[in-house]
Amino acid sequence: MKPARRTTMIASVLLIACLSGTVFTLGRVDRLRTGASLEEILYISSPKVLKRLSLGYDGLLADVYWTRAVQYFGNKHHSNAENYKLLAPLLEITTYLDPHLVVAYEFGANFLASPLPDGAGEPERAVQLVENGIRANPNEWKLYYNLGFIYYMEMSDYAKAADAFARGSERPGAHPFLKILAASMAQHAGELETARMLWITTLESTQDKQIKYNALAHLRALKIEEDVTNLEKLVAAYEKKTGHLPSSLNDFVAAGILPGIPADPSGRPYKLVPDGTIVVRHPDDFPFITKGLPPGQQAPRPDFSKLKLELPH
């Protein structure tokens, strides 16, 4: 073998060996530093300073910070975090760098508003963020919708929700449901139908698959809530009439009260348990449900990758 060829061979082998070595040692270092997460540090917290440092390329920096906010939220959400302390500053920086990045107000506010551990549990900051978004983008009807959604779902402030929906309904291209939502806030706040309308608006107004899955999962949970409430009313009426609980839902079918055993959104029939409550057979398929859970079981954490949801076309 020629000396030059031999050198090439040795150098190539060494290169591969060293590359493997760096990957291996870095993996070990990462394992040692599990508690020291770099993402918990915001080196420059001032949006104004960052805007100056961007040298005019603030749009790109805003995209970087928005991606960072999404990744931060995703990691925290995945690990059931007890706090999301960097989320609000990251979103504030993002929207200061690019005040027209509507997506950051829209989804960022939902990340902030949802209660722990699903979100940061900071609805006031979420409202502040969306209000900033509305000031910078007064014609974006989705922002008014988001504002109303937060007031309704997270703060139960129906008057402010109605006001936000009403303002949004006047914007160009607004979803027709906004007018109905604004009107129904006064009389039907807290009712299932109002909540259903909110989630349908979310489902129809987003292109993002995760948000669509989330809305669909909520709509399925609302359907279960409605079904279980109705079936439990029937069970109570049956007990009142006969003095005992029905042995199963087949009793209703046999008595001609129901045409068949009602099924949950996944197609599986509901089940009557001995204490007279109605439950779903596979609660793990239904995140966000508040009714229909077997005794002592809590609603599962949403993991859309495991759920088989079909999005409407």
Place this chain on the structure above:
Amino acid sequence: MNTRIGNIASNTFREAVRDRVLYNLIAFALLLVGAAILVGQISIDIERLVVINLGLTAVSLFGMVIAIFIGIGLVSKEIEKRTLYTLFSRPVRRWEFIIGKFFGLAGTLVVNTFFMAIGVFAALLYVSHHLQKPDAWLLVALYFIILQFLMITAIALLFSSFSSPLLSAVFAFSLFVVGSFAEDLRGFAAMTKGLTHWLATGAAYLVPNFSALNVISSVAHGEAVSRQLVFYNSAYALFYAALALCGAVLIFERRDLK
């Protein structure tokens, strides 16, 4: 006279095109544009924005780097290789040399921008599947980027006409950074009084204003660019480039090349 400038410009263009650094930078810029597609996928709903913001920023920054690093060597390389003396032994005036070099590099940058812009539009087409009407404003942003290149090329030539390549690069890059803060500098000048006011105002107008030429963020959102802004930005960039070139000619005419 025009032929001589044209010859110098075409030689400069050919020389720059042969430079390997140039291709590395273009390849890297195109790689970044491609990476924009991946970055868009780890975020929410900003694929198009990332492609436009990252793509145009890459075109702008890499173009600036090319302009500075090739621009600063335009004069010094000719002196180092002693080709300048051969050139001046012919009926070529010093100012023609400077203007020819400027047009040569400007032409190189326009061609580079054209290829990098194709990369940006291809990435955009890949992400969005079709181009929309507001995407036409990207052409205005690219035009403004070319105007920035003309200014920085003239600035690099100005420094190159009297300084070493290293110092020229430092000066030109510093002026690019300061130029990005030009509007802040003007705001600072407005707040001061007396002699400081005049000095600060003078400095604010003397440094190049790159911020007005950066519309990447707004075109990424499909916002229109007014005709007046296009007109005044064009006029400003041409005036500024001519100003820096005049400075370069004045210095180079008096420079002792022995």
